[in-house]
Amino acid sequence: MNDKKTHCDQLYIVGLLNNDSIIVKEIYEKFAPKVIHYISRNSGNEHDANDIIQEVLITIYHQAQKNNFKLTCPFDAYFFLLCKRMWFNVLKKTSKKEVTINEEILSINDDASLLAFETIEFDERQQLFEEMFQKLGKACKDLLKASFTIKSLQEVADKLGVSYGYVRKKKSLCVGKLTKLVQGSPVFKKIKN
Amino acid sequence: MMKEEEFTFFEAYLSEELSEEERLSFENRLKKEDELSEAFNNYKELYGFLEHKFTTEKATEAFTKNLNEISEGYFANKKKTKVIKFRPWQYAAAASVVLFLGITMFNNFGMNPVYSDFAVHEALSLTERGNLNQLYLNAEQAFNSNDYKQAEQLFSEILVANPNLVEVELYKAISLIEINQFTSADKILLDISNQNSAYKFTAKWYLALSKLKQKKYDDCELLLKEIPGDTDVYELAQELLSAL
Numbered sequence: 001m002n003d004k005k006t007h008c009d010q011l012y013i014v015g016l017l018n019n020d021s022i023i024v025k026e027i028y029e030k031f032a033p034k035v036i037h038y039i040s041r042n043s044g045n046e047h048d049a050n051d052i053i054q055e056v057l058i059t060i061y062h063q064a065q066k067n068n069f070k071l072t073c074p075f076d077a078y079f080f081l082l083c084k085r086m087w088f089n090v091l092k093k094t095s096k097k098e099v100t101i102n103e104e105i106l107s108i109n110d111d112a113s114l115l116a117f118e119t120i121e122f123d124e125r126q127q128l129f130e131e132m133f134q135k136l137g138k139a140c141k142d143l144l145k146a147s148f149t150i151k152s153l154q155e156v157a158d159k160l161g162v163s164y165g166y167v168r169k170k171k172s173l174c175v176g177k178l179t180k181l182v183q184g185s186p187v188f189k190k191i192k193n
Numbered sequence: 194m195m196k197e198e199e200f201t202f203f204e205a206y207l208s209e210e211l212s213e214e215e216r217l218s219f220e221n222r223l224k225k226e227d228e229l230s231e232a233f234n235n236y237k238e239l240y241g242f243l244e245h246k247f248t249t250e251k252a253t254e255a256f257t258k259n260l261n262e263i264s265e266g267y268f269a270n271k272k273k274t275k276v277i278k279f280r281p282w283q284y285a286a287a288a289s290v291v292l293f294l295g296i297t298m299f300n301n302f303g304m305n306p307v308y309s310d311f312a313v314h315e316a317l318s319l320t321e322r323g324n325l326n327q328l329y330l331n332a333e334q335a336f337n338s339n340d341y342k343q344a345e346q347l348f349s350e351i352l353v354a355n356p357n358l359v360e361v362e363l364y365k366a367i368s369l370i371e372i373n374q375f376t377s378a379d380k381i382l383l384d385i386s387n388q389n390s391a392y393k394f395t396a397k398w399y400l401a402l403s404k405l406k407q408k409k410y411d412d413c414e415l416l417l418k419e420i421p422g423d424t425d426v427y428e429l430a431q432e433l434l435s436a437l
Contacts, residue, residue: 020254021263028267050268054260061256066245129242149249169201175243176200180234 009075077112132181140174306436308406339372396425
């Protein structure tokens, strides 16, 4: 991917990353109507479109934040594919009917599909990780939060009134527990490469 | 299943707390042991997930909040513009819908149409023809801003100097209808509609509207029926006729 040229629409990615209201508004003005139209014609309404658009923008935001994300196609195509896919996921969950997954997203033949595919995969993993994190006990959650927010483990130890060695060990065990939860999840077995 | 101490080892490796020897030995094991290697990769990914989750929590919150506001604004605005933003070609359709609804309502409730539903005057532009006389300008401005009392006086002044300006006469009559001076208005309109000028049938139409405003529905109907099909005001006349 790195040898490909960054598309000029990267400005939307940067805008999202910087929480730039002007750019976010522009995204709505320019790209939301197509999504609203599409969802309205596929068993949804404006309210559903509103939710999907927000969800997709948050996903893009996360992916951009984490992976030094480079947009190699027009934002419109990438964004629309993501919205479509997320909407299909919602339909699949809410209705027993078989939903035809759009072939565009399954055939990786252009930059937009490839990028959308990567983002969806990223999102699926993040969601699973978050779900499994919530399954941890309170002690683990609190310790992990403290040790990743406050960089120094000594400070964490002081704050929690325990020894440095304990925090270090406990931290690794909690991440280990999370690793086991994730590895044991059927969803993970399905989505792992 | 991974043993607990393996995780402690992963942690020490990632925080670069292992000695050179320990590090090399661990890397060597990673190459050979698939289960260990897989667990380590997952651990590393989750470590990254947690790091990202907690270090960007505040920024993500701010982003989500802002996004929510923009989204609400967008969808609320969209609802508003849906009503306001008519495309030009929709005006005609919209007008006929309103008219249709109006007509249906009149029929349903046995009510008669009202003058204001049909009295839509074209903006007057006397000065467009190169006449930059201040009096004309003032008259035009008064009429176009619905100040009919003032307009009527100014039109009268113009007519003193130029009694043959039929257009000005017509507009004077419209102003008179607006200020409910029906006798004078009807007299002028009857005069124009009996002469052969471009304003003959427009005058008849306004005469009908004057009768409408006076609630003289029978007179109004008779006048409307005299408006032939090839005139500008024919369609309006027919609409009013069916509403009566």
